[in-house]
Amino acid sequence: MKFLKYLLVGIFFGIVLVKSEAVSWYRIYEMFRFQSFHMYGIIGTAIASGILFLQASKRGWITSIKGSSIFVPKKEKGVIRYIVGGTIFGFGWALIGACPGPMYILLGTGVWSMIIVIAAAILGTFIYGVLKNKLPH
Numbered sequence: 001m002k003f004l005k006y007l008l009v010g011i012f013f014g015i016v017l018v019k020s021e022a023v024s025w026y027r028i029y030e031m032f033r034f035q036s037f038h039m040y041g042i043i044g045t046a047i048a049s050g051i052l053f054l055q056a057s058k059r060g061w062i063t064s065i066k067g068s069s070i071f072v073p074k075k076e077k078g079v080i081r082y083i084v085g086g087t088i089f090g091f092g093w094a095l096i097g098a099c100p101g102p103m104y105i106l107l108g109t110g111v112w113s114m115i116i117v118i119a120a121a122i123l124g125t126f127i128y129g130v131l132k133n134k135l136p137h
Helices: 003-018 027-034 038-058 079-096 100-106 112-132
Strands: none
Touching: 003 100, 027 038, 027 079, 100 112
16 A cells, blocks of 8 residues: 555556657657657656756755655766767667657557567666676766
């Protein structure tokens, strides 16, 4: 029962993404071909709201559920790793037609081929964990 609220929020988020067509392969295809503003609008809205909420939490206007201030640690500087990581992520997104969150939503909507994609994502994460100390960060 402790995690019921998280399950309900996840189900609500999944319904919103399905209804907004954010998990639609066709919409993602349109985005990567620069044929439609639909996905850019969704992503842009998420970025803008994220910036607003982050700035509000830094100023103390928003606190956690327990009333404590929200702390976001500083990230290390490094442009190359973000470019390489973002490129790999973008290639995977373009090839599969879904980023990590919607993979589970698509599985829930009955796209059974997502089982292969989720298994490959878990395997890739495991391989990264094994090789992490050998990679240049």
